[in-house]
Amino acid sequence: MAKELHGLGLTDTIVGTSTTGPIKLTQRGQQVGDIKRDNQKTYKLVGYFPDADDDLVVGDFCVYQDASSTLVTTDVSDIAAAEVAAGVALVAIDHGAVATAGTDIVYMWIQVTGLATLSTDIGGTTPVDGSPLTAFGAADKGLTLAKEADSAAIYVDVCAVTIDDSENIVLLKCAY
Numbered sequence: 001m002a003k004e005l006h007g008l009g010l011t012d013t014i015v016g017t018s019t020t021g022p023i024k025l026t027q028r029g030q031q032v033g034d035i036k037r038d039n040q041k042t043y044k045l046v047g048y049f050p051d052a053d054d055d056l057v058v059g060d061f062c063v064y065q066d067a068s069s070t071l072v073t074t075d076v077s078d079i080a081a082a083e084v085a086a087g088v089a090l091v092a093i094d095h096g097a098v099a100t101a102g103t104d105i106v107y108m109w110i111q112v113t114g115l116a117t118l119s120t121d122i123g124g125t126t127p128v129d130g131s132p133l134t135a136f137g138a139a140d141k142g143l144t145l146a147k148e149a150d151s152a153a154i155y156v157d158v159c160a161v162t163i164d165d166s167e168n169i170v171l172l173k174c175a176y
Contacts, residue, residue: 041114059119
């Protein structure tokens with residue numbers, strides 16, 4: 001589990017059952033979509049909807065599941081739209097132990113900007129330090145090299161830059 005960061009409560013997870021609107025987490029005075037900044041990093045409170053085969057580990061890369069920009073997933077095959085980068089998970093979630101898969105939403109903090117370590121290797125052909133990265137076309141829970149344009153001349157969102165490819169360290173710059 002991620003360490004507590006300057007009392008921000010970033011390692012907390014909260015299980016809920018509502019899927020509509022911004023959720024007011026009154027017990028902590030937090031609302032889905034809240035932003036916190038600390039030590040040149042930015043964090044966002046989001047909902048994570050686990051499914052039966054989608055455990056989460058610290059460092060997994062998340063994408064927005066829908067246009068709400070508050071519900072995330074790591075399973076890019078489950079989303080209808082193009083992969084829009086959300087950020088990196090700060091907690092591990094065992095779907096069976098924390099929530100009822102397909103029913104409960106787990107509220108958690110993700111990191112959206114600053115230095116982060118990914119749980120998976122960076123995809124693409126020979127990534128090097130300084131390479132631009134995208135979630136578009138990446139494998140579940142990861143990032144891949146960003147091309148200037150794909151074969152249909154569609155430009156992809158660059159959401160991170162490789163800092164140390166051998167250690168999976170990236171500089172995040174996800175939209176939030």
